[in-house]
Amino acid sequence: MSITRADVAHALSFRNISALYIFAILFIVFSLWIPEKFLQPGVWRSLLDAEALTGIAALAALIPLTAGALNLAIGAQVGFCAILSAFLLGKIQMPIALQLPAVIVVGGLIGLVTALVITRLKVEPIIATLGMSSILLAGMAWISNSQQILGLDPAYREIAAAQFAGITVPVWVLLAVAIVSWYVLERTPAGRRLYAVGFNPESARLAGIGVERLQLGSLVAGGALAALAGALLTSRLNAGDPTVGPSFLLPALTAVFLGSTQFKGGRFNVLGTIVAMYVLAVGIKGLQLAGSPRWVNDLFYGLSLLLAVALSQWDKTSRRSSAIGRVVDGLKRKPKTPAS
Amino acid sequence: MSEPLLRVAGLVKAFPGLTALDRVDLDVHSGEIVAIVGHNGSGKSTLMKILAGVYTADAGSVQTAPGTELHFIHQDLALVDQLSAAENLALRRGEGATALAPYRSREVQDRARELVSRFGPPFDVTCPLHRLTPAQRAVVAISRAMDGWTHSRNVLFLDEPTESLHRTEVEVLFEAVRRLAAEGAGIVFVSHRLDEVRSLAHRIVGLRDGRKVADRPVAEMDEGHLIEIVTGVEKMDAAERTPRTHGEIALRVRGLSGASVESLDLEVRAGEIVGIAGTLGSGREAVPSLLYGATDAAASAFTIDGSDYPRRSPAQSLRRGMTFAPADRGRLAVVRDMTARENFTLPHLARTTAAFAPVPGGERAETAVAFAACDVRPARTEQRISLFSGGNQQKIVMAKSMHHRPTVLLLDEPTQGVDVGAKAAIYTAIERGAAGGTAVLVASSDAKELAGLCDRVIVMRDGVVGAELSADDLTERRLVAEAYGLP
Numbered sequence: 001m002s003i004t005r006a007d008v009a010h011a012l013s014f015r016n017i018s019a020l021y022i023f024a025i026l027f028i029v030f031s032l033w034i035p036e037k038f039l040q041p042g043v044w045r046s047l048l049d050a051e052a053l054t055g056i057a058a059l060a061a062l063i064p065l066t067a068g069a070l071n072l073a074i075g076a077q078v079g080f081c082a083i084l085s086a087f088l089l090g091k092i093q094m095p096i097a098l099q100l101p102a103v104i105v106v107g108g109l110i111g112l113v114t115a116l117v118i119t120r121l122k123v124e125p126i127i128a129t130l131g132m133s134s135i136l137l138a139g140m141a142w143i144s145n146s147q148q149i150l151g152l153d154p155a156y157r158e159i160a161a162a163q164f165a166g167i168t169v170p171v172w173v174l175l176a177v178a179i180v181s182w183y184v185l186e187r188t189p190a191g192r193r194l195y196a197v198g199f200n201p202e203s204a205r206l207a208g209i210g211v212e213r214l215q216l217g218s219l220v221a222g223g224a225l226a227a228l229a230g231a232l233l234t235s236r237l238n239a240g241d242p243t244v245g246p247s248f249l250l251p252a253l254t255a256v257f258l259g260s261t262q263f264k265g266g267r268f269n270v271l272g273t274i275v276a277m278y279v280l281a282v283g284i285k286g287l288q289l290a291g292s293p294r295w296v297n298d299l300f301y302g303l304s305l306l307l308a309v310a311l312s313q314w315d316k317t318s319r320r321s322s323a324i325g326r327v328v329d330g331l332k333r334k335p336k337t338p339a340s
Numbered sequence: 341m342s343e344p345l346l347r348v349a350g351l352v353k354a355f356p357g358l359t360a361l362d363r364v365d366l367d368v369h370s371g372e373i374v375a376i377v378g379h380n381g382s383g384k385s386t387l388m389k390i391l392a393g394v395y396t397a398d399a400g401s402v403q404t405a406p407g408t409e410l411h412f413i414h415q416d417l418a419l420v421d422q423l424s425a426a427e428n429l430a431l432r433r434g435e436g437a438t439a440l441a442p443y444r445s446r447e448v449q450d451r452a453r454e455l456v457s458r459f460g461p462p463f464d465v466t467c468p469l470h471r472l473t474p475a476q477r478a479v480v481a482i483s484r485a486m487d488g489w490t491h492s493r494n495v496l497f498l499d500e501p502t503e504s505l506h507r508t509e510v511e512v513l514f515e516a517v518r519r520l521a522a523e524g525a526g527i528v529f530v531s532h533r534l535d536e537v538r539s540l541a542h543r544i545v546g547l548r549d550g551r552k553v554a555d556r557p558v559a560e561m562d563e564g565h566l567i568e569i570v571t572g573v574e575k576m577d578a579a580e581r582t583p584r585t586h587g588e589i590a591l592r593v594r595g596l597s598g599a600s601v602e603s604l605d606l607e608v609r610a611g612e613i614v615g616i617a618g619t620l621g622s623g624r625e626a627v628p629s630l631l632y633g634a635t636d637a638a639a640s641a642f643t644i645d646g647s648d649y650p651r652r653s654p655a656q657s658l659r660r661g662m663t664f665a666p667a668d669r670g671r672l673a674v675v676r677d678m679t680a681r682e683n684f685t686l687p688h689l690a691r692t693t694a695a696f697a698p699v700p701g702g703e704r705a706e707t708a709v710a711f712a713a714c715d716v717r718p719a720r721t722e723q724r725i726s727l728f729s730g731g732n733q734q735k736i737v738m739a740k741s742m743h744h745r746p747t748v749l750l751l752d753e754p755t756q757g758v759d760v761g762a763k764a765a766i767y768t769a770i771e772r773g774a775a776g777g778t779a780v781l782v783a784s785s786d787a788k789e790l791a792g793l794c795d796r797v798i799v800m801r802d803g804v805v806g807a808e809l810s811a812d813d814l815t816e817r818r819l820v821a822e823a824y825g826l827p
Binding site for chain 1: 632634654655657658659664666671672673674675676677678682685686687689690693694695696697698699
């Protein structure tokens, strides 16, 4: 198949890569506004590192979402696993080599429980994860007594702080997780089936796909990834902080939703998610450097989320269906049209 | 005769590639019950939808007598099942400023009792609707449609109202309808149950392919006329079929029960095309899905190619070489947001590739070859499937279902909503599949299609086999007569 002019025009169109255009605008605006702060290499390196955990959390939310399960517990999952990690290290003195796998296994189990609530008890994913979120927050408070867990093994700090080729470990981890997720979602039958389940579970079932098994697998994988982000968070802070984890929810979901409007015409995808996540982070960073108060973060993510969903609805009215549209539609009760 | 309550003149409605209504006239007088009959796609639904304001007509006029309103009761009745009859009847009252006024249960219940008692024996109007009988629900729907009539010179449309009703309950509904007509209302009744039409209507209007082909008092219509209206066939003539050679029994089922089907026995041989006919609700539409394992079913014996297949599921059926192309294309047969290629390979990927191994590079080429064989246009494997026409989507579904030569191919309404050209391509594909040794089972509401395509047709009636037609008995006319239970 040859590449036509129309293909190139589409590839470069605002609708296809709006995040990159937004990035360009943000870059120009902040470069002109606060060049002395914004154009520092240190700023960019710290941004890359700081947001890597958000990226892992976003991918943890993305994988079940491709199979149709919107995970509102992603922030609580990261937070719970971060506290658990600090607890195992600080209170039980578990060796690092044991602690890390243990936290990831627990993360996977949290995903498994969520999946069983969804597939066996037939609770809508949005409600199931909302409930799980509250339960995990309670668990966090219980384990940590709602206080920071301090006095961790200083060696643990090295994991998140170590660098290879000038890049910190969390960024490498994000890169590895992104490549594996991209490979599975885009290049394997498993990924194809996950998308089919998310798009049309009934049709997928008739195509011989084990819908519930796939949803279960995606939630377990997402839970394990959230745990990885949580463990790295504790390593970075060198403490267990019960207030940090839940704040991952909005940036992660915003990145996934905005990402679905990029590159793939309405399909949740890995590259779109990572690009959207960093573009949003650049916006936040610029505003912070320009001296705006902290609440601007929430405002920015909230507006971006609404914009991302609105963008996809606009896509839909122009006869392109979208992943977000389906999630939104799923929340509305569809009126039955009488058969004729 | 007095002026009609409703006068429809020269109504035209075209959809891309299809003229749904072609200059249709219809008069409905006060006190008259008019039945509209016709096969699927004859234009019945389009006519109703234009009158209800769902579609706009391309040409023609709709006039009503001064003060006459049109009311509609759709097949699913549009009631809220969790609420009681009284609450359903009160739903539309209290709009605007009175919406926040206190709800007077006693008053509402008294009014509901009064309304429903006009149509037969009273029942508990405070009981949630899902605990009432289908006939009582229908009475609630009629009562609601009539609530607030200031006079009786209105027109009530009933779309397949007896669909969910047991035969014995139909009379309750009919009594209500007759009473309404006696009070001066005009009734328009759409049904495919020809025996009911004859017992209820005063006048019968026949539609075929969007044109009005009959408009006569019921007394002038015998069963032969009715069948002629529906099929458009006057004489019994066997369709020309080329005899096929059949192999071993590929699918053998004993005592299949589930959904609306009761204890069905079935055998299909390799290379044979067997049809399932019957009206909607006869069990016809449930058979393929029951066989495939998409709907729960019990069977005393079930074998594919001679080996037992006790616990059925779509995944298992595919593994054993039984594929299924369901009727509801948009909802069941395709994943609208995926490309044509992704749809085509979806059921086959698992067989050829491990879950986490890379999808083979030959996927595009393989898809392109299969699309060429089924004449898919445009042959763009990377285009989203929802951007193809209905006919080409169906060709892709056929290509998908027939890939790797299945042992058994189950089809439900294989040509529903497709144009003539695509129909021909689909028939060719089915015949080629049979010639290649696949056992084909086709459920269809299109008698002409079954008569032309099948070696043998099983006619379902009320969940059981009503007749089996083959050879010279297998004609469109016989199929319709057997499906409707007419001698």
